[in-house]
Amino acid sequence: MDTNQNSYLVLAVLAALAVGFALAPLAAARAWAHFFSPQKPGKEKNAIYECGLEAKGDAWIHFRAEYYIYGIIFLVFDVETIFLLPFAVSFGGLSVGAFLAMVVFILLLVEGLVWAWRKGILTWK
């Protein structure tokens, strides 16, 4: 029991040393900055933008997130291609369970395609 406690004590001491080792230089740098260099913040210096231009306008603007549709359509065809080829190659040796699983998987992808088709995304505008 005692030995166990001692071993954890060593761990705690080492952890404290590690934290101190990391924090001591930061504290020293902070103290140096505090005592030897007066901070001179200002409006320009605290500005967010760093390329010399002034930020104008509002950052809270509306982004159109329509790209996700193309992402989904790409995923449907991409995943289908990847899995259909090994499915076709090993078609003869598949067990019934594997065949059913594959059919369900493809039906899931086809369902996505049907959803996109009905939504009218596949029509070129």
Add this chain to the structure above:
Amino acid sequence: MIEDGLRSELAKQGVHVTSMQELYNWGRSNSVWPLAFGLACCAIEMMAASMSRFDIARFGSEVFRPSPRQADLMIVAGTVTKKMAPMVVRLYNQMPEPKYVIAMGACAISGGPFKQGYNVLKGVDRYIPVDVVIPGCPPRPEALLHALITLQEKIAKQPLTGPDRPRHLNADVAGEYPVPEYGKHDLEPPNNPEIWQPPAIKR
């Protein structure tokens, strides 16, 4: 303070003495980080100075910082147009103290060949304090290295206390310089009267 004679005698015996000021200045004068910032063809020479043939890394200044927050030195390399001048001053304001400026080339010093033009600032020292100027159009990379060494000597000589201490150690001196704005005909104000006055004409 230790006398120079005694110090050199001690150094001959292998005992090197220094002061906090010298140590501090030695450290900061040998790690002057420039701002990655070029305005015209002088910037090409600045890039050449940072490459292997001239190798500004020998003097501790190879770390061109893309952000003014991490830079010590602004090398105004090229023509400062009036359109660009507010950005230059704003970038200078965003640099942390202590900060230094090298005006590189004829354009940055005085407007250079475009001095008679309507759109070129006739010297960047009208808005920000310049520590070292490099003549030339454009100056060779060696000239930039020479300017850097000159700046290092200047930093090494700066006293940390007393009335002549540098601006960054003087809490009373403001850290920002006013940014000019685009006026109807010229930048407003056309210069910063605190650091630059038009030369008086004596007849």
